[in-house]
Amino acid sequence: MTHKIAILPGDGIGVEIIVEARKLLDCLRDDFGFAVETEEALVGGCAYDATGTPLPEATLTLAREADSVLLGAVGGPKWESLDISVRPERGLLGLRAELELFANLRPAILYPQLADASTLRSDVVAGLDILIVRELTGGIYFGQPRGVEKLADGQRRGYNTLVYTSSEVERIGRVAFEIAQKRGGRLCSVDKANVLECTEMWREVMTEVSADYPDVELSHMYVDNAAMQLVRAPKQFDVMVTTNMFGDILSDCAAMLTGSIGMLPSASLNAQNRGMYEPIHGSAPDIAGQGVANPLATLLSVAMMLRYSLGEPALAERIDRAVSVVLDQGLRTGDIMSTGMRQVGSAEMGDAVITALRADAS
Numbered sequence: 001m002t003h004k005i006a007i008l009p010g011d012g013i014g015v016e017i018i019v020e021a022r023k024l025l026d027c028l029r030d031d032f033g034f035a036v037e038t039e040e041a042l043v044g045g046c047a048y049d050a051t052g053t054p055l056p057e058a059t060l061t062l063a064r065e066a067d068s069v070l071l072g073a074v075g076g077p078k079w080e081s082l083d084i085s086v087r088p089e090r091g092l093l094g095l096r097a098e099l100e101l102f103a104n105l106r107p108a109i110l111y112p113q114l115a116d117a118s119t120l121r122s123d124v125v126a127g128l129d130i131l132i133v134r135e136l137t138g139g140i141y142f143g144q145p146r147g148v149e150k151l152a153d154g155q156r157r158g159y160n161t162l163v164y165t166s167s168e169v170e171r172i173g174r175v176a177f178e179i180a181q182k183r184g185g186r187l188c189s190v191d192k193a194n195v196l197e198c199t200e201m202w203r204e205v206m207t208e209v210s211a212d213y214p215d216v217e218l219s220h221m222y223v224d225n226a227a228m229q230l231v232r233a234p235k236q237f238d239v240m241v242t243t244n245m246f247g248d249i250l251s252d253c254a255a256m257l258t259g260s261i262g263m264l265p266s267a268s269l270n271a272q273n274r275g276m277y278e279p280i281h282g283s284a285p286d287i288a289g290q291g292v293a294n295p296l297a298t299l300l301s302v303a304m305m306l307r308y309s310l311g312e313p314a315l316a317e318r319i320d321r322a323v324s325v326v327l328d329q330g331l332r333t334g335d336i337m338s339t340g341m342r343q344v345g346s347a348e349m350g351d352a353v354i355t356a357l358r359a360d361a362s
Ligand code: IPM
Pocket: 089, 092, 093, 248
């Protein structure tokens, strides 16, 4: 069976890092017998420029028909002043909603080789391995009503709605509990139950669901405290599960514990484990087009894809190992550079991973 992968490079450094991911997929096909077929489409600002919408119908169709989607990044200053309804980010949110990718997995792992790259003391972050499970198709990101209206007195009134149904909470809860079962057996649900009714219900549902997972230890934490604990003592966490917006914020925070957001992959899954894979970082317009972006998060996203959607855990392991080998060799892109290491660009980093992969196979 040939795996069909829809590739959506998007904007900014998305384009450059996806080139490296393509090289990796070619290598998996040519040297490891991995049957894969890819097709590219536009999403984000480039799609808006070409078609007037950040998520063209053709892209959506391709993504729907593919076994997995690999996305680079979207957005950039060029499109910031567009109406919110056609901004590049809409393309991403549209894909998440249309493909029903409600479960967003965001690991934050500190590679021992990069302990010095973190802004936190190495004893605080050494050995860090946490996973944030973010609800991705509900909450305040999608709640209705929303908008900005003009009031009679001439003021404007802006509003968004935080809304979850109990079944939405339950399904993301089950994903998180199941992952926790396979990891350290601890799940921390993050909410703001002391203030927001919606997340008070979230907490109740998580507690109900926990009855089905007696082997997982469930705890609850308010989001403000969770943010503090993430920088104070992050290793207390194993798996965290939270709402769309809290997950957006906490996952950036967790990412930085590892030294660079340029290292972290993510998976967004639907109920059948079909998914979209993308680096956590954005389109980095400040360095776009220079060939210096770190491609490792994207290569690790390919590994996640192999693991979670395409049933190839052994190949995924190989990619993870190859990344580790390249870090051992002292190769670093600018974002993870430290003294004594050798600074390389995106292409050299991508090539080194492929070389390590091939060496591991022979
Ligand atoms: C993320 C990003 C997106 C989000 C933006 C680009 C819409 O920040 O994936 O974390 O807010 O979800």
